Amino acid sequence: MLILDCPNCGKRNASEFRYGGEVHPRPPAAQQLSEAEWAHYLYMRPNQQGVQSEWWYHRAGCGLWFLAERHTYTGQVTRTWLPENPKSDD
Numbered sequence: 500m501l502i503l504d505c506p507n508c509g510k511r512n513a514s515e516f517r518y519g520g521e522v523h524p525r526p527p528a529a530q531q532l533s534e535a536e537w538a539h540y541l542y543m544r545p546n547q548q549g550v551q552s553e554w555w556y557h558r559a560g561c562g563l564w565f566l567a568e569r570h571t572y573t574g575q576v577t578r579t580w581l582p583e584n585p586k587s588d589d
């Protein structure tokens with residue numbers, strides 16, 4: 500069973516959360532990208548096996564977006580933390 504530690508509520512079953520995807524920072528000069536570069540940014544992900552940073556949303560709890568460091572093969576979550584600029588859920 501996957502347990503996530505919400506920075507606001509504490510440890511909860513993963514069924515209370517929604518996966519928001521891996522952390523994928525926006526390119527600094529997005530307006531200057533070609534269509535191919537923009538498509539690559541939007542659709543291509545490394546999909547690597549190992550530890551990655553991910554967005555998670557506590558949908559059945561406090562409604563907070565936060566970040567988690569999780570191993571993609573074992574599912575083990577090593578840490579969670581709040582982002583500096585919280586993600587909007589609109």
Ligand SMILES: [Zn+2]
Nearest residue numbers: 505508557561
């Ligand atoms: Zn929470």
